[in-house]
Amino acid sequence: MTATTPPLVEARGIAKRYGPTVALADGRLTVRAGESHALVGRNGAGKSTLVTVLTGLQAPDAGTLLFDGAPAPALGDREAWRSKVACVYQKPTVVPELTVAENLFINRQPGARRGFFSWKRLHTEAERLLDTWDIRVDPAARTSELKVEDRQMVEIARALSGGARFIVLDEPTAQLDNKEIDRLFTRMRALQDSGVTFLFISHHLQEVYEVCQTVTVLRDARWITTAPVAELPRPALVEAMAGEAVAEAAAAAAEAVVDQAVADRAAPVVLDVRGLSADTYRAIDLTVRRGEVVGLAGSSGSGKIALAESLAGLHTPTAGTALLDGRPLPFGDVPAALTAGVGCVPRDRHDQGLVTGMSIGDNATMTVLGRLGRYGFVGTDRKRAVARDLIDRLDIHAEGPDQPVSDLSGGNAQKVVMARALASDPHLLILINPTAGVDVKSKESLLRRVDHARDDGTAVLVVSDELDDLRRGDRVLVLFHGRIVAEHPAGWSDHDLIASIEGVEDE
Incomplete structure (x- = not known):
């Protein structure tokens, strides 16, 4: 040539x-x-x-x-x-x-x-x-x-x-x-x-x-x-x-997490996973303590989403165990996982998160209908009151609980999905790409809910491709070809985390 x-x-x-x-x-x-x-x-x-x-x-x-x-x-x-x-x-x-x-x-x-x-x-x-x-x-x-x-x-x-x-x-x-x-x-x-x-x-x-x-x-x-x-x-x-180093505000937030992580190392273990394996991940060992936020990072083929979805009851692993509060976590059964104390924001709010033909209130409360009535009857006023409380807690910009969820912007729709996950007061909150496709203001609002969940003593597992989502965690586990290959404590640098995600060893 x-x-x-x-x-x-x-x-x-x-x-x-x-x-x-x-x-x-x-x-x-x-x-x-x-x-x-x-x-x-x-x-x-x-x-x-x-x-x-x-x-x-x-x-x-x-x-x-x-x-x-x-x-x-x-x-x-x-x-x-x-x-x-x-x-x-x-x-x-x-x-x-x-x-x-x-x-x-x-x-x-x-x-x-x-x-x-x-x-x-x-x-x-x-x-x-x-x-x-x-x-x-x-x-x-x-x-x-x-x-x-x-x-x-x-x-x-x-x-x-x-x-x-x-x-x-x-x-x-x-x-x-x-x-x-x-x-x-x-x-x-x-x-x-x-x-x-x-x-x-x-x-x-x-x-x-x-x-x-x-x-x-x-x-x-x-x-x-x-x-x-x-x-x-x-x-x-x-x-x-x-690219550029993290902004000063994000660095300050990371420093605050570092201080808290040191204080919470003795908290009781909520989620204890041992040897969990499936087609896309292998021999996974991890723990999440009370009031701890653990991130899961990795490329699209790393197995991180399949692992999180298994813990949320969507899939059944081929080997290994997972204990939630000392009891076996039910696999392949979402309602049973919900009853056991798992709340989940799924990876796609459109296909997995929302029933678009229903109202905001119906979407936000569908996981707790058993608490809102007896013998299969749901009290309308009670459901509306709970929905209003969730709308206020999540700062959902809406006319009220009866508004169709399809009317909402992407950020407010994602807040409804988060509200539903929190409505059951879960012991383990699993968030999969929780800020995907939302505006900057909604993203910060959703991440503040992660901070509040930590303060409430909830164990949180955050699976995301967004570094800002992972930055709120006490530590981040990195999956590569289905295995955990690195753990980064709070305060990690973008360079180091991305190097682990991409499988690059320092030279």
Whole structure:
């Protein structure tokens, strides 16, 4: 390649808004042919938005996208986009009931005419395609029977069959063990040698150093830097992702937590977890004491959310125990977990948190209806009074308990979910992404409720991608590939916590 050869992909000044939300303010990316180029940044940095633009799923509001120096195809020209770029997502897009060959040529069977095509030719073409790229998968195998790594290779082969030589790999190692990751990287290097270019998106920075030549960092919806991996030390990469040090107010709050954490080390244990294991986490040991706030941090594939949801009664682990106030915590049974003393703010208020056709009062009190009446009859006045009290406690801006919850802003809707979790006076409060998608004022109001819960003696487990959420904790446990790998006491630095989340050891 000469110095005058244009980049395979070049994005300049890409911007995208969704209403008042700025998803991407200044996205930039320059990828040279034949390289593996890493795209990194914390959740919310703008990576996913940039990928949707790179793959033609949406048009940017501003900016320029070039392939081989020429403008990107028109948004509706899907064939042209398939010949340029393809994305292999963390969640497989293959159809599990179909064979490998059928998945490779789905909706574009070779030689198909008037609704008929040759099965023999389909398998012949599939064998030829797999052999060309040295992908050792049986074309007659049912895709559901393949290992995760082989399903990924089928998706890569399908992308290559459309003519694309630029493949986006979105968190490809999230569901793989160490040996499978090594095999994936070996296959990536072989495909690179054959002329394939990769954009590699991962939360695990040590993988960037293993398999990529160049890295681009996004932070706060903006391009921060692009550099050769070999010339960017790991601490510098983490610093580029973390950005500025915490504000003085947040630092002061952290110092206050440090003082309190020392005083509460002798508090009784409320939650005691030993050897808890499932598909996405393994051998988890942790405790949460009375009046203690413990954070759970980790990347999207770390297992942190599945672990929290198991403790909230949504899933049943395959091994291990969990005691709440000395009694076995019921798994796989949300009502039983609620009765045992667990309150939960789920990860998605829209799908899991709110019944949008009901009022604020109905949503806030649905977990405590048994306390509001006898023999199955709920006192309307009693329910309304409890709802009003919750509205006042959470500072929910609303006309009253009878207002439809669907009328509320995102911040006030999340406060209703928090109100319901607190209504039962839980011994253990589990908060999963508690401030996601809310404004700054509502975020601070919700985090003050965490402080109040600690003051009331509640044991709190906070699972979040937001550093500000975790900063209110007495300590933070970090999960990496399903295991707890680090514990940071209150007062941790952004740099140190992010390094643990990304699996980076200090050099």
